[in-house]
Amino acid sequence: MADVVHNIMDFLIIGAGLAGLALAQDLKTAGATAKLLDKGRSAGGRMATRRIGQTRVDHGAQYFTARTERLKAEADAAIAEGWLQIWSHGFPQWVNGEINARPEGYPRYAPFNGMSEWAKRLAEGLDIRTGATVISAERADNNRYEVRTQEGETFHSDALIFNIPPAQLLTLARPLLTPDSVVKVEAASQGFLPSWALLMLLENDIPGANWPAIEFSEHPVLGFVSRDHTKRRAGSPPALVVHGKGDWSAAHLEDNPADAQSTLLHAVTDVFGSITPVETQIHRWRYALPTRPLTEKYVWDENARIGFIGDWCGGPRVEGAIESGRSLAPVVTQTKS
Ligand SMILES: Cc1cc2nc3c(=O)[nH]c(=O)nc-3n(C[C@H](O)[C@H](O)[C@H](O)COP(=O)(O)OP(=O)(O)OC[C@H]3O[C@@H](n4cnc5c(N)ncnc54)[C@H](O)[C@@H]3O)c2cc1C
16 A cells, blocks of 8 residues: 655654643644554553443553642542542552551542543544554654654654653664663663553452452562442442552563463452452553653653653653643743744
8 A cells, every 4th residue: 555645733743642642732722733643543542441341441540640730620620520530549458468458548530431531531632543553753854754654654744752652662763862862761661560451340249348449569469459340330340450560460471361361360369269250351561650760751852853751751650641741742832943
């Protein structure tokens, strides 16, 4: 198929995760044109929800926090609109075989319809091409950027912003980055833990369970277990999400999915007693959580008009990703030629 060439706009954003979406919304408000490309079927990246049976289950981020005034105000507005809730004020912890309650902390928010709901809302009104896997990014003769996708399209833009994990950024764009940026991205790429995620619809809820989720810091296999249905509206069937611990997931990254599923199921049965899943899905997140985020919330090279954002820039986590995208917006619009 002949390449389709798109001559665009001021900003091309590679990756429509939360950081890219948040940036694009602020660029739009400032009057700049931006297009986002994402390889996924929908925008939102790790803010992901799957349909299983008659319900929806979060297999990436489980909740988000809101500490900045802007995010807090947005969360309050979303609660008033009726699509967001405070899911919890913290989670008990599993220590030495016991579930220990902890004092209440700051709010953990989760949409009733799944975490992807917020990404969908952030994506409204934006120019996003999904199903577009970027395979190369180069500087063209006219000093514009030329970006090609696996699907056979080419995009040209004045400025390029990446919202993808650091290892993938190096593969795609190392020659475009300054030596200083390469050092930073290489360091960040060394600190990213994966996670195996097991999603289950259950015949019955765990007997006696009254917690929304449990954190496991000392378990060899488990990282986080969530009773996902406690985020849904009343009457949703019991559903459990089991996230493998980062170290364990890293050691078993290339395992057969059936083996990873079996280990997670045994581990969770060991802790909570017999569990009867009626439907299961397993998902591997190769880049789940950054452990060595940069101190900067974004990197922007004004001369080359190239930058990068994401939860590994100033992050981590959902709130960090949003903040990263939002911090870059005023910088690039002020300097827009
Ligand atoms: C299992 C798990 C549990 C988590 N739990 C929590 C939690 O409870 N609370 C919390 O706050 N955070 C949690 N997080 C972290 C949170 O999901 C992330 O911090 C946040 O979503 C990151 O957003 P981002 O925009 O930086 O990146 P991403 O969401 O990773 O977005 C990157 C985007 O780039 C796209 N992309 C990559 N390569 C290409 C390419 N070549 N071409 C085109 N597109 C490409 C991807 O499809 C993706 O959409 C969790 C993450 C995981 C995986």
